[in-house]
Amino acid sequence: MSRYIKLVVCLVFFITTSVAYAFSSGPVAGRTGAPGELTCVDCHDSFELNRGPGRVDILDLPKTYSPGQKIKVRVSVQQNNQKAWGFQLTALDKQEKAVGQFVISDPVNTQLITDNNRFYVEHTKDGSKSNQPRSMEWTFDWIAPSSDQGPVTFYASGNAADSNGNSEGDFIYTTSAQIGAPSDPVISLSSPNGGEIIQGAKSFLIKWSSTNAISHDILIQLNGLTDIPKTIVSGLKGDVEEFLWLVPANIPTMRARIIVVAQGANSRADSDVSEKDFTILAGQQIPGPTITNIKVTNKKLVAEGSRFTNQTIVMVNSIAFNSAAKLNTTLTTLTQKGTATNGQTIGELIPAKSTVRLLFINPDGGVTEKFYTRP
Numbered sequence: 001m002s003r004y005i006k007l008v009v010c011l012v013f014f015i016t017t018s019v020a021y022a023f024s025s026g027p028v029a030g031r032t033g034a035p036g037e038l039t040c041v042d043c044h045d046s047f048e049l050n051r052g053p054g055r056v057d058i059l060d061l062p063k064t065y066s067p068g069q070k071i072k073v074r075v076s077v078q079q080n081n082q083k084a085w086g087f088q089l090t091a092l093d094k095q096e097k098a099v100g101q102f103v104i105s106d107p108v109n110t111q112l113i114t115d116n117n118r119f120y121v122e123h124t125k126d127g128s129k130s131n132q133p134r135s136m137e138w139t140f141d142w143i144a145p146s147s148d149q150g151p152v153t154f155y156a157s158g159n160a161a162d163s164n165g166n167s168e169g170d171f172i173y174t175t176s177a178q179i180g181a182p183s184d185p186v187i188s189l190s191s192p193n194g195g196e197i198i199q200g201a202k203s204f205l206i207k208w209s210s211t212n213a214i215s216h217d218i219l220i221q222l223n224g225l226t227d228i229p230k231t232i233v234s235g236l237k238g239d240v241e242e243f244l245w246l247v248p249a250n251i252p253t254m255r256a257r258i259i260v261v262a263q264g265a266n267s268r269a270d271s272d273v274s275e276k277d278f279t280i281l282a283g284q285q286i287p288g289p290t291i292t293n294i295k296v297t298n299k300k301l302v303a304e305g306s307r308f309t310n311q312t313i314v315m316v317n318s319i320a321f322n323s324a325a326k327l328n329t330t331l332t333t334l335t336q337k338g339t340a341t342n343g344q345t346i347g348e349l350i351p352a353k354s355t356v357r358l359l360f361i362n363p364d365g366g367v368t369e370k371f372y373t374r375p
């Protein structure tokens with residue numbers, strides 16, 4: 001549209017509907033940049049969308065909602081040298097339909113409008129805070145739907161304006177943020193969370209807590225947050241919340257991070273990473289037993305190989321046994337019978353078709369790790 005035509009359109013609009021005041025009191029609906037919507041650039045078109053040095057952020061969303069939960073949402077717009085501020089936000093489900101309910105907790109600075117079956121929170125005239133430098137924040141509440149409606153996406157646009165009283169010279173930004181469904185997995189890594197010094201060639205207990213996980217994966221970055229993660233282990237059970245990691249001897253670094261992933265239903269997943277880097281020292285690997293064959297029945301686990309001792313300990317998925325394993329006279333067959341410390345028999349610990357992680361730990365610290373799938 002040429003500037004001339006736009007001027008005429010604006011004038012006609014102003015004169016015939018006298019909505020000049022409506023602009024000051026808040027933007028028209030449907031300008032958040034959500035699917036099927038325009039943005040404020042529709043009129044504030046001095047600059048391209050998301051091209052300035054500022055930003056809009058949707059803050060304080062938890063990872064998931066619970067049904068009916070009241071969630072305080074904060075929107076901020078910031079940009080140095082700008083002076084007036086505006087925003088508009090909407091919440092949509094996967095079908096791009098309005099979901100949940102907005103509650104205005106600060107009617108001076110925010111208001112609720114609706115159009116096209118969608119609901120919008122946006123700034124008021126007072127909430128534009130003309131002449132406030134650098135940034136502005138608004139808060140309001142969102143009430144989650146009373147049942148699981150799947151993940152919800154919040155879409156927001158923000159205007160970092162120059163306070164000249166018209167739509168020129170203003171920078172427009174958009175963003176979106178997602179809040180997971182009540183049934184979505186959530187995971188939080190507790191150890192290592194940064195700052196630890198870990199000895200190579202020894203074991204280290206990685207710990208986390210999670211909800212709604214069907215399985216877990218653990219990855220490592222050896223060179224800080226931007227490094228490509230490598231898998232340590234995948235497919236750990238959903239109710240597992242720790243993993244005895246045999247730290248390799250030869251990966252010394254001062255910039256390691258662990259990433260834990262919770263895989264949930266419907267391909268939903270969540271992950272968490274060590275908050276800061278941790279250190280891994282080089283270590284000297286002591287060889288553990290050499291395993292050539294493993295046989296499992298409901299009553300016993302038999303490992304064939306070499307470098308067994310009378311004190312070799314067997315662990316299944318980090319669980320030890322109540323009684324010691326027995327070594328045959330040729331020192332080539334180690335047999336573990338009895339129950340585990342969690343009360344389970346070998347058949348219960350290692351059901352048919354299941355894959356377990358076996359550790360054979362020698363008293364000199366040599367450990368051998370084997371993943372075993374029972375036929």
Ligand code: HEC
Binds near residue numbers: 022025040158
């Ligand atoms: C249909 C055209 C139109 C759209 C779309 C529009 N605005 Fe505006 N806006 C105006 C006009 C015209 C003015 C100046 C007159 C007034 O304030 O009423 C203005 C003024 C403003 C100002 C004050 C600017 C200054 O420098 O003084 C802010 C802040 C603002 N709008 C925010 C927004 C936000 C945020 C959006 C998107 C969610 C938006 N506007 C979408 C037309 C629009």
